Amino acid sequence: MWLKGFATLLLFQCLGEILKHALAILVPGPVLGMFLLFVYLVVRGEMSEGLQQASSPLIQNLALLFVPTTVGIYFLGKGFDGQWTAFVLASFVGTLVALVVVGLALKAIIPSEDDKHA
């Protein structure tokens, strides 16, 4: 019953929003909702089929949900002239550097799974 699963997702999003309001922090409600649902699943130790059915299509098509915001890159407007170099350097080059640095840092921090099996 996927609708039940979807209702569960909405409910946990509500709980996330309530928690955000109660703690007065900027972490988005859905992210808090994700952690709350995760804790709930861990405590319960199992997952309903409905939750699985509601989650898979959302996760599989996650990229679609980002399309409207991405389109906005093409409509930044005139007030932004002169800031393009900084914008591109930070967003593009900054991300390339971050990918390398974070990737290497994680490779060093996270113990390899192969080591355990060996």
Place this chain on the structure above:
Amino acid sequence: MLEFTRQLLDSPLFALTLTVGLFLGFNAMYQRGQRHPLLHPLIWSSTAVALVLKGLDIDYRHYFAHTEILMFMLGPATVALAVPLFQQLRRIRSMLMGTLLSTVVGAALATVTAVIMAYLAGANESTLMSLLPKTVTTPISYALAEELGGSGTVAAAAVMVTGLTGVIFGPPIFKWLGIKDERVMGFTLGVVSHGTGTTRAFDISPVAGAFASLGMGLTGAFIAVALPLIVVWFF
């Protein structure tokens, strides 16, 4: 007749048909092209939508308002990321301290590099404040940028460029660095390129996707709590 056409073009029905239709088309191309990062549907469907909007003279703000339901679905979709996280519980538990440490190090490094780059390139304070929260997902970075005195729109655009850069260049960079561990690939994509990177990680494997969700969630939480404090401290 002309008025009807205008009305239809400026409606949620047209905006959603256009967006979902183009996304499906480009997604098919992506799947057929063995999921090559350069073929990612987000790049091509958003470019195609932008061209259609410009060609038909449709206001982007109208289009954005008409597709609000997609933004809304981002909420439950984010909550749903708890599911793959739960399914990978056993692999995550064994390295919890490692992931927490990696998040703090990763998120801090990603933010610092962006700010240094922007500062050297002569960004004004508003742009700088808009670029700070770029490693976190759109709704939060929008709110953070406005809070810090930046522009939400610029922040949202920076988030998307950050996401797309990770989607396109993440996999070749991992190859170049000799990173083969799916957990490291996923986690890095989640930390650096938030939700967009997470979509890419799910294309690598479910394990990578779960670690990307974790990285994205932890980074969002860390940045949202730490950034306002740091900005108040230094500026």
